[in-house]
Amino acid sequence: MLGRTYERENCSAARALEVVGERWSLLILRNAMFSGSTRFTEFQRQLGVAPNILSNRLDRFVEAGVMEMRPLPGDNDGHEYVLTRRGMDFQPVIIALTAWGDQYAAPQGPPILYEHDGCGGMVHQHLSCEKCDALPQPGQVNVLQGPGMA
Template sequence: MALPRTYESQNCSIARSLEVVGDRWTLLVIRSALQGVRRFDDFQDELGVARNVLTDRLNRLCEEGVLRRVPYQERPERHEYRLTRKGVELWPAMMTLMMWGDRHYAPEGPPLIIGHRGCEGSLTPRFTCDSCGAFLEPTDVEPRPGPSA
């Protein structure tokens, strides 16, 4: 049974957030966008998602203000999808979910390490660098192959 989209009996920000980001393809689109993917065909190539499903998720994320469509070509007209501030604010939640998955579902070690750009350190659960101690933002990190890559 799906959760209702009205919340007269539920005053819950988690439930409301899940209505926007609570399915697999949406989270994977956001993950890809955080890794720098911007164009429809690139999302499709990376995710292997059906075009209609991807179109639906991208449109929904734009409607919700998580992504915005920006033209990059006039003839034919083409757009790319860029994270808004609201979208970038999902980064800590995405990193926490990734670290949780690494702890519980990556017995061979994480497939990806989130490294501190320009430093040998890695992201910690407190969003600091385990080497230099700096507080890390999305622009301070880069993905690196992990032990099970």
């Protein structure tokens, strides 16, 4: 079995994978973000994930501050899982991953599109340079040491 942590890596991508890198994690976040799923039964019905796996993933999201568990109004035993700001900030990653899948794994075209609720325009994720606003091509992005590098 693969480990869940990357202690030897001083890398933000590796740290993010510790939170969202397990099977089902991205789909749970996608459904919470774009399908409005909040209840355990909704996630299970929509995704077909085993209850023990789903429970584990949701518990880890709560522990990591990606979701919070809230009691359901009028239901003494029920609760829901709601994305926190940290969880919602994962939205660009889901959109970028979807774009990659649309290009390389969707022979009939994109199965879904992301629309801006405010104006109806299509939402896309892209890289751009903060200085000149250019879209860097593959091979045009250099890696530099950041302040967190030991």
